[in-house]
Amino acid sequence: MSADARTVTGAVWRVGANIDTDALAPGHAMSKGLEVVAQHCLEAIRPDFSSGVRQGDYLVSGPAFGIGSSREQAASALVALGVSAVIAPSFSGLYFRNAFNVGLLLVTCSRAEELVDADQLTLHLAPASGVTLTSARLGELPCAPIPDFLIHRVLVGGLLNELKQRKSRENHG
Amino acid sequence: MRFVKPIWGCSVRVMSHQEKTPQTLAQKLIAKAAGRDSVEVGEIVNCGVDLAMFHDSSGPRRLKPMLEELGASVWDKSRIVLVMDHYVPERGDDAKKIVRIARDWAREQDLPNVYDSQGICHVVLPQKGHLSPGMFCVGGDSHSPTGGAFGAYMFGIGSTEMLGVVVTGEIWVQVPRTIRMLWDGRLQAGVCAKDMMLLMAAQFGMNGGAYQAIEYAGATVTSLGMAERMTLSNMSAELGAQVGLIAPDETTRRWLSQLEKPVDLPPLAQQIWQTDANATTEDHHFDATKLSPMVAAPHSPANGFPVDEFTHEPIQVAYVGACTGAKLEDMQAAASVLRGKVIAPGVELMVAPASLRDLSLAKADGTFATLAQAGAQFLPSSCGACAGYGNAIKGDVNVIATTARNFKGRMGDPASKVFLASPFTVAASALRGYVTDPREVLS
Numbered sequence: 001m002s003a004d005a006r007t008v009t010g011a012v013w014r015v016g017a018n019i020d021t022d023a024l025a026p027g028h029a030m031s032k033g034l035e036v037v038a039q040h041c042l043e044a045i046r047p048d049f050s051s052g053v054r055q056g057d058y059l060v061s062g063p064a065f066g067i068g069s070s071r072e073q074a075a076s077a078l079v080a081l082g083v084s085a086v087i088a089p090s091f092s093g094l095y096f097r098n099a100f101n102v103g104l105l106l107v108t109c110s111r112a113e114e115l116v117d118a119d120q121l122t123l124h125l126a127p128a129s130g131v132t133l134t135s136a137r138l139g140e141l142p143c144a145p146i147p148d149f150l151i152h153r154v155l156v157g158g159l160l161n162e163l164k165q166r167k168s169r170e171n172h173g
Numbered sequence: 174m175r176f177v178k179p180i181w182g183c184s185v186r187v188m189s190h191q192e193k194t195p196q197t198l199a200q201k202l203i204a205k206a207a208g209r210d211s212v213e214v215g216e217i218v219n220c221g222v223d224l225a226m227f228h229d230s231s232g233p234r235r236l237k238p239m240l241e242e243l244g245a246s247v248w249d250k251s252r253i254v255l256v257m258d259h260y261v262p263e264r265g266d267d268a269k270k271i272v273r274i275a276r277d278w279a280r281e282q283d284l285p286n287v288y289d290s291q292g293i294c295h296v297v298l299p300q301k302g303h304l305s306p307g308m309f310c311v312g313g314d315s316h317s318p319t320g321g322a323f324g325a326y327m328f329g330i331g332s333t334e335m336l337g338v339v340v341t342g343e344i345w346v347q348v349p350r351t352i353r354m355l356w357d358g359r360l361q362a363g364v365c366a367k368d369m370m371l372l373m374a375a376q377f378g379m380n381g382g383a384y385q386a387i388e389y390a391g392a393t394v395t396s397l398g399m400a401e402r403m404t405l406s407n408m409s410a411e412l413g414a415q416v417g418l419i420a421p422d423e424t425t426r427r428w429l430s431q432l433e434k435p436v437d438l439p440p441l442a443q444q445i446w447q448t449d450a451n452a453t454t455e456d457h458h459f460d461a462t463k464l465s466p467m468v469a470a471p472h473s474p475a476n477g478f479p480v481d482e483f484t485h486e487p488i489q490v491a492y493v494g495a496c497t498g499a500k501l502e503d504m505q506a507a508a509s510v511l512r513g514k515v516i517a518p519g520v521e522l523m524v525a526p527a528s529l530r531d532l533s534l535a536k537a538d539g540t541f542a543t544l545a546q547a548g549a550q551f552l553p554s555s556c557g558a559c560a561g562y563g564n565a566i567k568g569d570v571n572v573i574a575t576t577a578r579n580f581k582g583r584m585g586d587p588a589s590k591v592f593l594a595s596p597f598t599v600a601a602s603a604l605r606g607y608v609t610d611p612r613e614v615l616s
Contacts, residue, residue, distance in 0.1 A: 018379060018473065022580040027561035030230065031260065031267035044581050064380035067413060068580065069560075070231065070315040072331030089182060093384020093415055094315060096181035098331035108182030144182055147217065149345075159333050160239055163340060167243060 005126035006155065008084040010056035012119040015045055017062030021095065024066070024074035038077040055082035058123075060115045063088065065106075066095025075099040085123055087112045087133070100150045103158035107131055108144035127151055179215075179347060181384055195449035197351040198418050199386035202326035202446070206309035212348045214453075219345050220309050223325075224252050225338050227313030228294050230259035233278035234271050235332035236339060247282060248342040254286040254303055255279055256294035259556045264563050292528025292554040295319035295407060295496040299399075300530050302434040306421035306446045311338055316496050316577065318414065321406040322399060323429070324421035324446045329410065349385035349415055351454045356393035358462035363611040365506060366401040367498060367575065367595035369393075369459070370408040371467035375477035382414030388448060389419050393461040399428040400502035407497050408577050411474040420447045466610055468573075469593040472581040480598055483608040489570040491516070491603035492584075493544075493596055494525035494552070495559040498575025501531040501540070503596040507575075508540045510600035510614050511547035517606030523564070525552035547604075561585035573602045 019042075029040045042049040053059075059078060065088040066074065075098045078086065085105040089112050099106045105125065115121070120136040130151060131143045156162050193211045196204065204212045206220035227236070232255055240246070247253060257275055260268040279287045288297050295316050298304055306324030311317065313335045320327030330338070338344050354373060374381075389405045397405075402419050409417025419425075421443055429436040448454065469477040493499050493507050504526060516522050524544055526532035532554055535541040545551070558564040559576040565585025566572055572584060572591045579591035594602070597611035604614060 020379075020580045022578070022583050026582060028565070028582070028585065030562075031265075031271060044587055064378070064413070067379045068315065068578065070313065070317075070329040070331050072333055075331075090380060090383075091181045092380060092413055093179070093181045094329055094331075096384070097334055101331060101333040101337070106181075108180075144180070147180060150180070159337050160243065163243055163245070163337065167245065 004155065005124065007122065007124045008056045009120060009122045010054065010058050010084055012058050012060045012115050012117060012121055013046070013049060013053060014115060014117045015042065015059065015061045018064045018067055019045070019061050021066060021068035021071055021074035025071050025077055030071065030073065034073060034076055034080050037073045038080040041077040041081060050081060053081050053083060056084050057082065058121050059083050059086045060112050061086065061088045062113055063090045064092060066092040068092070070094055070098070072098040072102055075104045076102040079104050087115070089113065100153050101159040103154055105154045107133060109133060109141050111138070111141050114138060125151065125155065127155065179384060195452040197386065197448045197452045197454060198324070198388055198420055198446060199326065199349055199351050199416060202307065202309060203346060203348055205307060206326065214348050214350045217345055217347050219343050222252065222311055222338050222342055222344055223308040224254065224303060224310040225335065226254040226256065226294055226298055226310065226317070227335055228255070228259050229257045229261065229272050229275040231313030231332050231335065233275040236336055237274065237278050239333070239336045240339070243340065245340045247339050250282065250284055253284060253339070254298060255284055255288070256291070256297050257289040258293045259562055261290045261555050262553050262563065290553070290555065292526070292530065293496040293556055296500055296527040296531070299323055300432065300528055302432045302436050305429060305436045306425065306438065306442045311335065311344060315410045316407050318409040318417040319403050319407040319496060321409065321416045321418040322402040323425060324419065326416055326418070328415045351386045351388050351448065351452070352382065352414070353388045353390055353454045353456045354459065355391040355456055356389070356459045356461050357391045358393060358460050360393060360461045360464060361612065363597045363615045364464050364466055365595050365597060366397060366404040368464055368467040370405060370411065371469050371474070371477035371593060372459070372464060374408065374411050374469065374475045375467070377412055379411060379473065379475045380413035382409065382412035384413060384415045387412060387414040387417045388454070389417065394419060395422065398502060399424060400500045403500065404497060408474070411577055466595060466598045466612070468598060468608060469579060471579055471590040471592065474578055474593055480594070480608065480610045483592070486592070486608040487571055488520060488573050488602045488607055490566055490572040491520060491522045491599050492558060492572060492574040492576065493599055494523065494557060494574065495576040496527060497577040498596055499525055499527040499531070501534045503575060504531065504535050504540050504544065506596040507600035508543040510597055510611050511604060512543050514547055514604055516548040516603040520603050520606050522547070522549040522603040523552055523558070524549045525557050526554045529554050558584050573599050573608065575599050
């Protein structure tokens with residue numbers, strides 16, 4: 001579980017603004033495991049999403065992505081489906097915290113809404129240099145900086161892994 | 174002036190400072206938790222947590238396996254409150270399993286503060302005397318800002334972040350700027366805190382709070398009782414704020430002192446936990462006298478309009494429930510509309526009291542009888558239909574509810590249409606069978 005740099009290329013899945021956590025993790029699936037929640041992810045908005053999304057793809061939305069509940073399954077469902085990052089002009093603050101804690105990268109990008117379905121995106125993430133996002137069609141896109149401790153958190157796969165590393169350092173230090 | 178971008182991407186404007194700046198209530202609460210004299214807007218600080226609350230859905234079923242995987246234990250059991258409210262009463266095998274995990278874990282851990290099927294966490298927590306001004310708290314639920322009504326910095330977090338708190342007793346925050354909602358004037362009869370919130374949500378949108386601190390103030394807010402203040406703080410979640418604070422005052426002190434387990438407020442608390450007169454805030458002014466009852470149309474709490482825009486929209490289900498809208502005072506509001514009357518044929522009126530304490534008080538003061546005689550059915554004191562857990566609403570029906578959210582499918586069926594309103598408006602609509610201005614019925 002090292003915090004090495006990461007580069008991923010994938011296709012864009014485009015959704016609108018104000019995507020809420022009930023759309024990402026529907027209440028009726030919440031008593032089930034994460035796999036079931038993931039199967040129902042975005043079913044009310046994009047029924048083709050959970051069956052069609054591929055490892056490395058990107059979810060791109062309008063402003064205020066992730067509004068609503070504190071249920072972090074709304075973020076971990078996307079990790080389970082292999083989504084490499086969500087790209088939006090702004091996020092719910094609560095969702096923002098949850099996403100990094102479960103190892104999902106969120107990229108605040110003012111030009112996110114210029115992206116369309118099936119656009120190819122390449123994202124490079126590194127502890128020192130932060131996020132670089134390049135669209136095959138639009139070129140490099142501006143990204144808001146992310147604090148180092150959150151980049152590290154997402155690179156190690158979330159807060160649980162980070163706590164494990166800390167514990168093992170304490171035990172061996 | 175300098176600009177600070179919150180890291181979740183909403184713009185923030187901040188005055189430039191020199192040395193120690195005057196502090197908002199939010200800054201004072203964070204500074205105390207961070208062991209500092211003062212904090213500046215935009216900086217990221219680590220805070221010690223005074224209290225961590227979670228429920229059967231967000232709590233043990235998620236925390237227990239992670240704690241075991243980590244080989245870690247709870248940092249301070251006395252600072253943890255567990256409330257079983259989402260999957261109780263248990264319906265079906267999944268719910269039984271989730272609640273059993275919570276009960277078994279509470280016993281294994283010998284947790285001192287467990288409330289099983291006593292009501293909804295955000296209402297039970299203060300009623301059991303766990304909150305007081307000056308505290309820094311987290312909750313495993315998005316409506317945790319309810320605690321802000323008591324002058325506590327309280328916000329919702331997810332289960333993994335709760336794991337971090339439970340293990341370390343600490344959490345980071347980016348110091349927010351303060352957006353002050355200043356209300357002046359007297360609310361009309363039949364208009365209440367829920368209408369204030371639906372107006373603010375319509376004006377600012379669901380992410381308008383930009384995860385900053387909202388502070389509700391002004392003569393209107395000061396004149397509200399604690400239950401109404403809790404409605405304001407509760408729905409700060411629907412404004413996308415991290416917290417929704419109200420400075421503690423004599424009303425807070427009296428409410429806390431009258432609990433079964435009274436909380437004594439230190440004498441200076443009311444002077445300390447205020448925004449400094451010259452602190453930098455973004456102020457918005459509202460005239461309460463002009464506020465009409467508000468209704469939020471499907472499928473967003475921010476989709477609110479004055480009630481007269483909905484005239485004759487038919488209603489099949491009226492729901493008085495949830496942490497937002499089923500406290501004793503909410504039930505009393507509904508009863509004031511329905512006293513001596515019977516609801517329209519074909520309408521189902523369901524009342525799920527927010528806590529057993531509120532239910533027993535409603536029985537004692539005649540509110541329960543008034544509602545039952547009007548045709549209300551009473552449901553268990555739990556989250557229930559609000560989030561499609563128990564008593565989920567089925568089919569293509571119009572629902573008017575005192576709850577906080579009407580996202581598509583939220584109450585259990587994507588075909589249903591949920592309108593959000595105050596307990597006055599929900600009761601008046603149940604009475605007529607269509608969306609109704611409660612002022613027509615009350616006068």
